[in-house]
Amino acid sequence: xxxxxxxxxxxxxxxxxxxxxxxxxxxxxxxxxxxxxxxxxxxxxxxxxxxxxxxxxxxxxxxxxxxxxxxxxxxxxxxxxxxxxxxxxxxxxxxxxxxxxxxxxxxxxxxxxxxxxxxxxxxxxxxxxxxxxxxxxxxxxxxxxxxxxxxxxxxxxxxxxxxxxxxxxxxxxxxxxxxxxxxxxxxxxxxxxxxxxxxxxxxxxxxxxxxxxxxxxxxxxxxxxxxxxxxxxx
Amino acid sequence: xxxxxxxxxxxxxxxxxxxxxxxxxxxxxxxxxxxxxxxxxxxxxxxxxxxxxxxxxxxxxxxxxxxxxxxxxxxxxxxxxxxxxxxxxxxxxxxxxxxxxxxxxxxxxxxxxxxxxxxxxxxxxxxxxxxxxxxxxxxxxxxxxxxxxxxxxxxxxxxxxxxxxxxxxxxxxxxxxxxxxxxxxxxxxxxxxxxxxxxxxxxxxxxxxxxxxxxxx
Numbered sequence: 001x002x003x004x005x006x007x008x009x010x011x012x013x014x015x016x017x018x019x020x021x022x023x024x025x026x027x028x029x030x031x032x033x034x035x036x037x038x039x040x041x042x043x044x045x046x047x048x049x050x051x052x053x054x055x056x057x058x059x060x061x062x063x064x065x066x067x068x069x070x071x072x073x074x075x076x077x078x079x080x081x082x083x084x085x086x087x088x089x090x091x092x093x094x095x096x097x098x099x100x101x102x103x104x105x106x107x108x109x110x111x112x113x114x115x116x117x118x119x120x121x122x123x124x125x126x127x128x129x130x131x132x133x134x135x136x137x138x139x140x141x142x143x144x145x146x147x148x149x150x151x152x153x154x155x156x157x158x159x160x161x162x163x164x165x166x167x168x169x170x171x172x173x174x175x176x177x178x179x180x181x182x183x184x185x186x187x188x189x190x191x192x193x194x195x196x197x198x199x200x201x202x203x204x205x206x207x208x209x210x211x212x213x214x215x216x217x218x219x220x221x222x223x224x225x226x227x228x229x230x231x232x233x234x
Numbered sequence: 235x236x237x238x239x240x241x242x243x244x245x246x247x248x249x250x251x252x253x254x255x256x257x258x259x260x261x262x263x264x265x266x267x268x269x270x271x272x273x274x275x276x277x278x279x280x281x282x283x284x285x286x287x288x289x290x291x292x293x294x295x296x297x298x299x300x301x302x303x304x305x306x307x308x309x310x311x312x313x314x315x316x317x318x319x320x321x322x323x324x325x326x327x328x329x330x331x332x333x334x335x336x337x338x339x340x341x342x343x344x345x346x347x348x349x350x351x352x353x354x355x356x357x358x359x360x361x362x363x364x365x366x367x368x369x370x371x372x373x374x375x376x377x378x379x380x381x382x383x384x385x386x387x388x389x390x391x392x393x394x395x396x397x398x399x400x401x402x403x404x405x406x407x408x409x410x411x412x413x414x415x416x417x418x419x420x421x422x423x424x425x426x427x428x429x430x431x432x433x434x435x436x437x438x439x440x441x442x443x444x445x446x447x448x449x450x451x
Binding site for chain 2: 011014015017018020045046049050052053054055056057059060062066067069070071073074075077078079
């Protein structure tokens with residue numbers, strides 16, 4: 001019990017000799033020193049080395065010239081700094097800030113102008129619209145459940161076949177019928193004298209517009225019948 | 235006896251600080267404000283009020299008069315450079331002493347890198363025996379005491395940098411543990427631990443060396 005207490009005291013002595021122990025610890029240490037000669041001797045040694053340290057490193061008196069040299073060296077360094085470089089530095093900072101602000105404003109203005117001049121974006125690649133008897137297909141982002149009558153694959157097929165049909169001189173109605181989903185097209189086309197079909201290709205700048213009236217469809221049908229009869233005769 | 239020794243030790247340490255440097259905190263806040271605004275006279279006033287303490291810390295940390303002067307110059311240049319970063323209401327002296335300690339660490343590091351031994355460069359040439367010992371009739375006692383002082387000076391320089399800083403500020407400059415913690419940017423518990431460890435090392439070093447010399451004779 002006693003040796004443990006002495007060991008603990010050994011750790012506390014360096015603090016005790018300089019008054020760094022507080023409260024109960026200081027009282028406990030004092031009580032221990034009253035009974036333990038070994039710890040008391042150790043504390044005396046610590047106190048002695050402490051006072052030697054203070055004596056050995058006692059504050060040196062440096063002369064006024066010593067301090068003058070420090071002050072003059074420092075002031076010589078900082079005074080031109082303050083007089084010359086500080087105001088232009090602040091001036092330059094303001095110039096940088098103002099230039100940056102101006103550049104930002106100009107960029108914003110130019111961006112706004114460019115945005116205004118751009119044509120309105122098309123509904124999206126591969127869309128078909130039908131106004132006043134026109135077929136409409138929404139943008140690609142639409143879910144399949146909410147997509148219009150023509151699925152996207154059939155539209156691509158329509159666009160491709162339509163391009164081929166130009167060469168062959170075939171009608172669009174036939175092309176759409178071959179797509180197998182032209183019920184909405186034929187239904188709506190019959191409600192108007194002129195049928196207008198717009199097909200938006202993948203290129204937003206190219207839109208295929210097909211105008212056909214009922215009379216021409218009728219004449220084409222007649223022509224087809226005549227052609228069929230001639231073939232039968234042959 | 236222990237209490238008496240402790241009292242002597244504490245008195246020696248507490249009598250160290252120069253009286254003229256203990257200015258109130260608002261004295262510095264007004265000067266710092268003026269110095270920031272470009273008043274070089276205000277900055278000079280700050281130097282006048284604190285230079286003794288700064289030089290003293292630097293001398294004790296570096297053990298060399300010339301290094302202490304160079305370090306003090308560097309301290310004030312850094313203070314000037316970072317004056318704008320000093321927050322109003324903060325303890326200016328704590329901030330200043332922290333810069334001082336950092337500058338001293340930098341100087342010691344440079345000196346170590348340059349390969350010069352810090353112990354050899356200590357300004358021992360200025361050693362003067364205290365008046366009561368110098369006037370003594372016993373030259374052997376004077377020589378012994380001088381030897382002890384030399385030992386204890388070397389011992390301080392051999393301590394690790396952080397422990398040396400804590401011991402210099404606490405035992406030699408007479409700061410309270412809380413002030414030392416503020417100056418070193420650490421906690422009072424850490425400072426107590428560092429100071430305690432440093433005291434043990436100094437005592438052990440002095441004891442070992444005096445034993446070695448005693449046996450070699």
